[in-house]
Amino acid sequence: MAVARTGRQGVADEESTVKHRAVNRRTVVIGIGATAGVAAVGGIALTAQAENTGSGGEAASGALVFDRDDYTELTETIADADGTNHSVTYHFYKPRDYVTNPSDDTHQSLVVSVPVKIDGKAVDASRAPIVLANAVGAYMPTTVAKATGVGQAALEMTGIGGTGGGMPTGQASPSTGGMTGGTGAVNGMVNLAKLALVAGYVAVEPGTRGRSLTDSDGTYYGTAPAVIVDLKAAVRYIRANKGRIPGDVDRIVSTGTSAGGASSALLGASGDSPLYDEYLKEAGAADASDAVFATGAWCPITDLEHADGAYEWNWGTNVTQTTGKVVDQAVAKELQSQFAEYQASLKLRGLKGSGFGTLTARNYDDYLLKTYLQPSATKYLAALSDTDRTAYLAENTFITWANGKATFTWEGYLAHVGARKKTSPAFDAFDLSAGENNEFGTGTTKARHFTEYSAKNDTTGLSAKRVASDIPDLLKLMNPMYHLLEQRNPNRSKHWWIRLGTSDTDTALTVSANLASAADGLGDDVDHAYYWDKGHATNEDPGDFLKWVAQVTGYKK
Numbered sequence: 001m002a003v004a005r006t007g008r009q010g011v012a013d014e015e016s017t018v019k020h021r022a023v024n025r026r027t028v029v030i031g032i033g034a035t036a037g038v039a040a041v042g043g044i045a046l047t048a049q050a051e052n053t054g055s056g057g058e059a060a061s062g063a064l065v066f067d068r069d070d071y072t073e074l075t076e077t078i079a080d081a082d083g084t085n086h087s088v089t090y091h092f093y094k095p096r097d098y099v100t101n102p103s104d105d106t107h108q109s110l111v112v113s114v115p116v117k118i119d120g121k122a123v124d125a126s127r128a129p130i131v132l133a134n135a136v137g138a139y140m141p142t143t144v145a146k147a148t149g150v151g152q153a154a155l156e157m158t159g160i161g162g163t164g165g166g167m168p169t170g171q172a173s174p175s176t177g178g179m180t181g182g183t184g185a186v187n188g189m190v191n192l193a194k195l196a197l198v199a200g201y202v203a204v205e206p207g208t209r210g211r212s213l214t215d216s217d218g219t220y221y222g223t224a225p226a227v228i229v230d231l232k233a234a235v236r237y238i239r240a241n242k243g244r245i246p247g248d249v250d251r252i253v254s255t256g257t258s259a260g261g262a263s264s265a266l267l268g269a270s271g272d273s274p275l276y277d278e279y280l281k282e283a284g285a286a287d288a289s290d291a292v293f294a295t296g297a298w299c300p301i302t303d304l305e306h307a308d309g310a311y312e313w314n315w316g317t318n319v320t321q322t323t324g325k326v327v328d329q330a331v332a333k334e335l336q337s338q339f340a341e342y343q344a345s346l347k348l349r350g351l352k353g354s355g356f357g358t359l360t361a362r363n364y365d366d367y368l369l370k371t372y373l374q375p376s377a378t379k380y381l382a383a384l385s386d387t388d389r390t391a392y393l394a395e396n397t398f399i400t401w402a403n404g405k406a407t408f409t410w411e412g413y414l415a416h417v418g419a420r421k422k423t424s425p426a427f428d429a430f431d432l433s434a435g436e437n438n439e440f441g442t443g444t445t446k447a448r449h450f451t452e453y454s455a456k457n458d459t460t461g462l463s464a465k466r467v468a469s470d471i472p473d474l475l476k477l478m479n480p481m482y483h484l485l486e487q488r489n490p491n492r493s494k495h496w497w498i499r500l501g502t503s504d505t506d507t508a509l510t511v512s513a514n515l516a517s518a519a520d521g522l523g524d525d526v527d528h529a530y531y532w533d534k535g536h537a538t539n540e541d542p543g544d545f546l547k548w549v550a551q552v553t554g555y556k557k
Contacts, residue, residue, distance in 0.1 A: 081543030100284030141210030268295030309339030501534030
């Protein structure tokens with residue numbers, strides 16, 4: 001990476017680091033963004049006022065003013081979605097707080113990267129879409145505090161037990177900078193910040209609090225709803241700085257994978273919902289809209305209060321990876337019954353053009369087969385050479401290939417996928433060991449049940465076998481389905497890109513399909529597909545996604 005020039009801060013600041021200092025949430029702290037008087041890293045004078053108002057007339061003021069002259073100009077080689085290398089010169093804006101009352105000095109800040117030249121040709125990104133690329137995984141904290149260039153948002157996976165949250169084996173550690181390096185490199189999930197930049201878009205990477213964070217008293221301050229509050233605050237910061245921050249603040253596209261995909265979907269579904277106002281005010285978020293224009297969600301781990309039932313409906317008869325045996329079938333059947341009742345209550349219909357009416361536990365397997373799985377297999381097989389296709393079909397005799405189309409049964413598909421990843425219940429574990437149990441921790445209590453079924457069957461010795469009184473409201477704050485079906489939020493994202501691997505046993509296939517159906521039923525633009533034979537955190541068509549961004553935003557370079 002070559003440094004061509006710097007803004008007002010100078011090259012010396014390039015080596016600066018930010019120390020983590022957990023503090024009481026209600027104590028006003030000016031961390032990464034500013035010190036007493038002048039910004040330490042963000043370069044923002046506390047008395048400055050924004051020159052332009054944000055979307056809808058909002059204005060950034062004080063510590064939340066984006067200094068558009070405080071950047072370092074960098075040049076590096078970045079591969080595009082096709083793997084072709086390009087020389088990209090961009091303005092990198094070092095970490096700055098997006099709230100005035102951050103919980104600590106390491107999270108709740110963001111970095112901005114703006115392309116100015118690609119292969120020597122000037123780029124005007126002043127009206128380009130803004131891709132908000134979160135690095136959230138397993139509902140753990142992320143940080144950009146040490147970022148010195150694009151694509152360095154780091155996922156912090158240390159210091160806590162539990163394997164929930166949908167984090168794939170082999171996920172990048174903080175030492176590797178999260179989902180970084182080239183185009184990407186973590187279980188197939190490409191680096192969307194870098195790809196956005198080389199495509200000529202503005203890339204914004206926010207850090208977020210996560211479930212493992214505790215203060216000096218052992219109090220958890222990154223559990224639900226911290227991650228969505230932080231993402232909303234980041235969006236508010238961007239929109240409040242309209243006219244100062246490069247890019248089109250009315251064309252923000254949210255992206256994320258796994259728990260980050262769930263957070264991206266939730267951000268898209270809950271735009272400007274008043275349910276979050278108290279939390280945003282406490283954090284010191286800008287007085288602006290937090291609605292995003294479009295949503296990208298890969299393998300979203302969401303709808304948690306119903307995820308155990310969906311998982312057993314989908315994978316209940318498959319053996320478990322760790323044991324090689326099926327789970328307790330009495331538990332599986334009870335959870336499957338819960339899913340059937342829940343699915344019927346949704347009254348969701350198949351996507352337009354699918355030919356399916358109301359989706360129920362009885363017809364959902366057929367819906368998945370005909371709408372997603374068989375088309376996915378067909379696309380995969382059609383792309384193979386005749387020799388490779390013949391070999392694949394010889395190894396996978398459950399597939400019938402005729403007239404250029406793949407067909408198979410639901411039972412054949414389940415046998416093909418093989419062992420499931422999670423035990424039962426998959427998300428609200430009886431022994432409180434799942435990552436999602438920690439996501440609903442509070443105070444000094446590390447983990448809590450969030451479903452009545454698991455609370456009733458608790459194995460940890462809890463005296464009160466019921467969910468806490470605050471859990472129902474927290475579930476509303478964390479579930480995009482609430483904002484699409486019950487609240488029917490008018491300020492939601494109207495454009496949805498949703499993807500999942502057909503061999504992803506971190507969650508049920510119905511989770512993303514229900515999300516797509518809910519948005520489609522409201523008249524939104526929905527592009528939902530599955531990657532054949534791919535597991536968790538996969539992205540096979542990043543180029544198509546970037547073209548989709550240009551299409552739905554109406555952006556022309």
